[in-house]
Amino acid sequence: MQQTETAQAYVKNIWDSVKTTLVGMKITWRYMLQKPITVQYPDERMPIPDRYRGIHYLEQEKCINCLACARACPIDCIEMEAVRHGKELEWISFTLDYQKCMFCELCVYPCPKDCIHMGTEYAFVTFDRSEFKHDLLSFKGMAREARIRMKEAEVAKAAKEAAKAAKAAAKGGAAAAEEDKDGE
Amino acid sequence: MTPALALVQAAAPVEVGSGSNAFLEGLVAALGAYLPMWALWMGAAVTGVAIVMGLISLIAMFSVWLERKVAGHIQCRYGPMYVGWHGWLQSIADGVKLLLKEDMIPRDADRMLFMLAPALVLAAIVAAMAAYPLAPGVFFADIDLGVFFVIAMSSMTTIGVVMAGWASNSKWTVFGAMREAAQVVAYEIPLGVALLVPVMVAGTLNLREASDLQSDWYGMGWFMFKNPFMLPAFVLYFIAALAETKRAPFDLPEAESELVAGFMTEYSGIRWSFFFMEEYAAMFLMSALAAVFFLGGFESPLTWAAGEFFGRELFVAGANGATELNLQAIPYHAVAGITLLLKTFAGIFLMMWLRWTLPRVRVDQVMTMGYKYLTPLALVCALGAALWEAGKQALLG
Numbered sequence: 354m355q356q357t358e359t360a361q362a363y364v365k366n367i368w369d370s371v372k373t374t375l376v377g378m379k380i381t382w383r384y385m386l387q388k389p390i391t392v393q394y395p396d397e398r399m400p401i402p403d404r405y406r407g408i409h410y411l412e413q414e415k416c417i418n419c420l421a422c423a424r425a426c427p428i429d430c431i432e433m434e435a436v437r438h439g440k441e442l443e444w445i446s447f448t449l450d451y452q453k454c455m456f457c458e459l460c461v462y463p464c465p466k467d468c469i470h471m472g473t474e475y476a477f478v479t480f481d482r483s484e485f486k487h488d489l490l491s492f493k494g495m496a497r498e499a500r501i502r503m504k505e506a507e508v509a510k511a512a513k514e515a516a517k518a519a520k521a522a523a524k525g526g527a528a529a530a531e532e533d534k535d536g537e
Numbered sequence: 538m539t540p541a542l543a544l545v546q547a548a549a550p551v552e553v554g555s556g557s558n559a560f561l562e563g564l565v566a567a568l569g570a571y572l573p574m575w576a577l578w579m580g581a582a583v584t585g586v587a588i589v590m591g592l593i594s595l596i597a598m599f600s601v602w603l604e605r606k607v608a609g610h611i612q613c614r615y616g617p618m619y620v621g622w623h624g625w626l627q628s629i630a631d632g633v634k635l636l637l638k639e640d641m642i643p644r645d646a647d648r649m650l651f652m653l654a655p656a657l658v659l660a661a662i663v664a665a666m667a668a669y670p671l672a673p674g675v676f677f678a679d680i681d682l683g684v685f686f687v688i689a690m691s692s693m694t695t696i697g698v699v700m701a702g703w704a705s706n707s708k709w710t711v712f713g714a715m716r717e718a719a720q721v722v723a724y725e726i727p728l729g730v731a732l733l734v735p736v737m738v739a740g741t742l743n744l745r746e747a748s749d750l751q752s753d754w755y756g757m758g759w760f761m762f763k764n765p766f767m768l769p770a771f772v773l774y775f776i777a778a779l780a781e782t783k784r785a786p787f788d789l790p791e792a793e794s795e796l797v798a799g800f801m802t803e804y805s806g807i808r809w810s811f812f813f814m815e816e817y818a819a820m821f822l823m824s825a826l827a828a829v830f831f832l833g834g835f836e837s838p839l840t841w842a843a844g845e846f847f848g849r850e851l852f853v854a855g856a857n858g859a860t861e862l863n864l865q866a867i868p869y870h871a872v873a874g875i876t877l878l879l880k881t882f883a884g885i886f887l888m889m890w891l892r893w894t895l896p897r898v899r900v901d902q903v904m905t906m907g908y909k910y911l912t913p914l915a916l917v918c919a920l921g922a923a924l925w926e927a928g929k930q931a932l933l934g
Contacts, residue, residue, distance in 0.1 A: 390614075
C-alpha cells in the first residue's frame, strides 16, 4: 500500500513539475510580447497629474508681497523681501527652503492674487544643501528650469494632439472616401 | 590564396583526403624555407585558438545582450536602449569597462591557483568549441568522438571553478565551488545517458555525420521524429544541460541571494569576464549539441532545397586530380550553417526564458531531481530507445 502511494507521488511530482513549468513559461511569454510599461526616464516622462504638488511656481508680476503664504506655512520655509516705490515693487528675494518644505499646498490657498502655484517638477537633486534654499524669482535656478520644462511639455502635448487629430481626420477622410465609392 | 580560402581548406572534410591539417601543410610548404618548424606550428596553433576565441567572444557578447533584452521584456521593461539601436552595442561598452577595471587578488588567496583558474576554465571551453561545426564542410576539427570530446571538455571547466572557489580563500566561494562539484557530478549522468539515445539511433559520435543522417524526409528527418523516446530524452537532456551550465533554476554555484556571486565572488575585471564568457560559451555548446542530436543539425527544408539546387560538395576533384573549391556549393553551406546557428540560439533563448520564469531550487531539491528523477528516467529512455531500434531492425531487416 505504502509503496503504491509512493509510486503515485513520484509520477505526480513529475507531472506537476512539467505542468507548472509550462504554465509559468506561458505567463512569461505573454509578458514578453506585451509593450513594456516603463518609459525611458530622462528622455520621456510619465504624465503628471494636474494637481501634482511639485516645486512651486511664482507669478512674480502678480505678487503684492503680502506675506499671506509665508504666514500660512506651517514650517516657516517661505521668506520674501521687497522694497515698495509708490505703486512699483522692487523684488529682492522670494526664497523657499526645500529642505523644510513638505509640499502641503497650504501656501497656495490664502494668496489673494492667486500667484503662487504648485508646479510639476519633481526631479531635484543637488550636491550642496544650500542649493535647496532657492529663489522663485525672475526665472532663476530650478524655478526657471521647471517653467521651461512645463512649457516644453505643453508644446509637446499640443503637437501630439494636433498630429492625432490630423491622423484621425485623414483616416476619417479615407473612410468617407471609401464610403463614397461604395455608395457609387 | 586568400585567408578565407585557407580557413576553408584547413577545415576540409576527411573524405577529400587532405585531412584537417591542410592549412598547416600549406603553411609549411609556403614558409618552411624561412622559418623554423616550431615557429610554424606555434603560429598555426595561435591562429586557430585566436579564431575560436573570437567566435566565443562574439557569441558571449551577443548572448549577453540577448539575455538582458529577454530579461527586460519578460519584466515589462526595455533592457539596454542607449548604446546603439536598442542597445546592441552595450556588450562592447561593458567589455571595455571590464578591461579597464582594476584586477584585484585577495591578500590571502592562493595567487597561482587564483590566476590559473579563469585561464583553465576558458581553455577548456575553447577546446570544446573546436568541435562545433560551422557548416557541413567548414569546421575547426572533425572529431570522430565529437560528443564525448565536448562533454569531457565542458566538464573540465568544473575543475577550474572548484580551483577558483578554493583559491579565493573565502567562505562564499568555497560553498559555490562545493555546490558546483556536487551538481556537476549529479547531472553528468543524466546528461550523458540522455545524449546516448540519439547517439544510439545515429550510430556515431561525430557531430557532422549525425547531422548528415538527418537529411532524409526533405530535411525534416530529425532524430526527434524518428524515435518515440527522443522527445523525453530531449527534455531530460535540456534540464541536465541547464544544471551543467549553472543556469537558473540550477544556478546554485553562483546564487546571488545566498553566496554573493558564488565561486567568482573575489574576481574582478577581465578575469571575472572569463568566467562569464565560459558560461555563455557553455550554453552555446550545450544548445549546439541539442540542435545537432535532437533538432536535425544543419537540416531543414530550406537546407535541403539549397542542397538540391546548388549541390552539396564543397570540394570536388579538379581537372588534374587536385581538389578544388566548389564555389557553387557555398550558398548551401551558408544556409546550413545559419540553420544550425538559429537552432542553437533557439536553445539559448529557451534557457533564458526558463531562467526568467522559474525561481531557484533548493540544494536538496537539485540533488533529488538529479539522482531520483533525471537519472532513472534517462536510463528508461535509453533502454526504450535501444529496444525500439532493435525491434525496428528485427522487423524491417
